[in-house]
Amino acid sequence: MGRIVVEVMPKPEILDPQGKAVMGNLPRLGFDQFTGVRQGRRFELTVDGPVTDAHLAAAAEAAETLLSNPIIEDVVSVTADTAAAAAADPDCEEA
């Protein structure tokens, strides 16, 4: 089993009310070293067998059409998760 990770973040100039709410509460828990929080999304897409370039291309297209809204969000990354491949394939542990 292969896994592709897609990360989507709100555009920098777009207000992120969720990140703001998290930021507002961190100091109350003693975390006063952080000056900002932005909240995005991580998607994990699984495929049969190892991740191919075709899988990655399809994931990139899905990321642009459904997983993100280009008006308010950026697709930050679309990457094969090699750790997932290693976990699924014991032979990889020797590499």
Next chain:
Amino acid sequence: MTRIGVITFPGTLDDVDAARAVRLAGAEPVTLWHKDAELHGVDAVVVPGGFSYGDYLRCGAIARFAPVMDQVIAAAERGMPVLGICNGFQILTEAHLLPGALIRNDHQKFICREQRLRVESTTTAWTNLFEDGEEIIVPLKNGEGNFIASPDELDRLEGEGLVVFRYLDNPNGSARDIAGVRNARGNVVGLMPHPEHAVEPGFGPDSPTGARQGVDGLRLFQSAISALVGA
């Protein structure tokens, strides 16, 4: 008789009220299902409010790819009047039939109240019976009604007169107090507040004429009939 379709997605809440508004305005409501591959000969479509597909991912993002939306998008591009209310507005922006996007209210809270609006554009299929600058009151209820677009896009909307409704007391942080917008042609309109909840005396918002007497929402639906009959 003018036939106006009202779409039901899984999670839609306001389809019955929208159909009732269509009937009270004098048209025949036609129920459309999210899996419909055709529009059953309707003359116009209302995409009503609610939480389509649970609003998972983003509001309206999944609904935009429902089979019936392929037909709605094609019909809208041919000039059919399409109105998106609340979740329906979110769906129409996700479908790129309308500009901008709707994000979480700036104060993070769900808001439910009677909302004063100013009508900014009366040359649309859904607002031709209003007067420019007229103030109306319709209910508003949403958690993600914060209209947003890039500064350039907002300038374009203002410059081309594509803002249809503006909040008189902005309830959710919407850019430039925008409550509703239109496409260039004027057949597609979307707004976050709910005109379908202000269509019958005794059941609407309070108005200058008395408690629960507000029927300002009815004219959106009557406008569509007027546009279709006059066409």
